[in-house]
Amino acid sequence: MNTSTHKSSPIKILHIFGRMVRGGAETRTVELLRYIDRKRYLPQFLSLSGLPGQLDDEIRQLGSEVHLCKLERGFSRRFTELLKEEQFDIVHSHIHFSSGYILRLAEKAGVRGRISHFRNTQDGHDSTLRRMIQRAISRWMVNRHSTNILSVGTGTMETLFGKNWSKDPRRTVIPNGVDGSRFAAPPDRIGVRREFGLANDCPLVIHVGNLRKQKNHPFLISVFEAIQKHIPAARLILVGHGDSDTELKVRAQVDELKLAESVIFAGSRSDVPRLLSAADIMVFPSKWEGLPGAVLEAAAAGIPVIGSDIPGIIELSPHLPIVEHLALEAGPKVWAQVACERIADGYDYDRRKSIQKCFGASPYTIEKCAALTCSVWRRASKIDVA
Numbered sequence: 001m002n003t004s005t006h007k008s009s010p011i012k013i014l015h016i017f018g019r020m021v022r023g024g025a026e027t028r029t030v031e032l033l034r035y036i037d038r039k040r041y042l043p044q045f046l047s048l049s050g051l052p053g054q055l056d057d058e059i060r061q062l063g064s065e066v067h068l069c070k071l072e073r074g075f076s077r078r079f080t081e082l083l084k085e086e087q088f089d090i091v092h093s094h095i096h097f098s099s100g101y102i103l104r105l106a107e108k109a110g111v112r113g114r115i116s117h118f119r120n121t122q123d124g125h126d127s128t129l130r131r132m133i134q135r136a137i138s139r140w141m142v143n144r145h146s147t148n149i150l151s152v153g154t155g156t157m158e159t160l161f162g163k164n165w166s167k168d169p170r171r172t173v174i175p176n177g178v179d180g181s182r183f184a185a186p187p188d189r190i191g192v193r194r195e196f197g198l199a200n201d202c203p204l205v206i207h208v209g210n211l212r213k214q215k216n217h218p219f220l221i222s223v224f225e226a227i228q229k230h231i232p233a234a235r236l237i238l239v240g241h242g243d244s245d246t247e248l249k250v251r252a253q254v255d256e257l258k259l260a261e262s263v264i265f266a267g268s269r270s271d272v273p274r275l276l277s278a279a280d281i282m283v284f285p286s287k288w289e290g291l292p293g294a295v296l297e298a299a300a301a302g303i304p305v306i307g308s309d310i311p312g313i314i315e316l317s318p319h320l321p322i323v324e325h326l327a328l329e330a331g332p333k334v335w336a337q338v339a340c341e342r343i344a345d346g347y348d349y350d351r352r353k354s355i356q357k358c359f360g361a362s363p364y365t366i367e368k369c370a371a372l373t374c375s376v377w378r379r380a381s382k383i384d385v386a
Helices: 024-035 056-061 075-086 096-108 129-145 154-161 189-195 217-230 244-256 272-278 293-301 332-344 349-360 366-381
Strands: 011-017 041-047 066-068 090-093 113-118 148-151 171-173 204-208 235-239 263-267 281-284 305-308 323-326
Touching (some): 011 366, 024 056, 024 366, 090 096, 096 113, 148 366, 204 272, 204 293, 217 281, 281 332, 293 305, 323 332
Parallel strands (some): 041 066, 235 263
């Protein structure tokens, strides 16, 4: 592709995702568009599902393009044609070890910068023999064809590449970043409660995350059931869309526990900062994560978080003391006890502003994430931008 060492036009980056839905990795990447110099960097997106996504319009409004290129027969030819036609300097893939295949095609097409970006510690699939062989091959391809290997946290990097991960100079940790300004507005506590038909003063527990196995909603519902036994007025709001099978099971559990009037399925929302700022606590019992953006957003909103003791949450605690972690093995009753203690602290505006100030000084702001990402793009493209 680009053979010069100097370029006056922007570095062109192609982000690879399955589909531009309102998920954590997708949302975090789109948010970066507002914090990069568009005279120097020009990101575009490609959806391997071939389907339009919830974030497509927002991406276009921000001046970028979304290419639909379904991963099916003929994909390699169509993908290569796109790379050559658009003359991308970098392919930045966010699809776990499957990035290896994409980056192999990018290398054959002459793309100078080839980035594999790991957003999670697992791919979410069962470890069948066939899947394990596929992972081994894909891991080899990532190591063979990547010019840069990124992850959202040290825990993710260590889980995927071992304790000596830093010995490979291509590997860099870039923590997820959150735009703290989105949480600057005064909390709309009464407005949110009225929207969902709740009492103005009811304690509100929140979880933000799509309904799928990773997020561990059955455990979350059990925790909330135990919370309600101590605080009958408490309500739980679930933010995020779900696959039909998981959502049906969670709804069935809610009905079985007679919690239907206390649990709100809010679906996918564009006003997550408003909902978080109105809540009293987030409960986040994921089975695995990379560096959960929802937890970072809760900290930016100034609300306490109780999460599972997985690497992606444990590494947040030194920078964000409001984030506590518990073992899932402790059980729902222990989780509920801690949650009730935090709810009992009550709403305190000054305390929340102090928490938000702490977040602003942490490594997890969008500005810091954007600066680190752009530095990797510059190195990956091997181009001096005028």
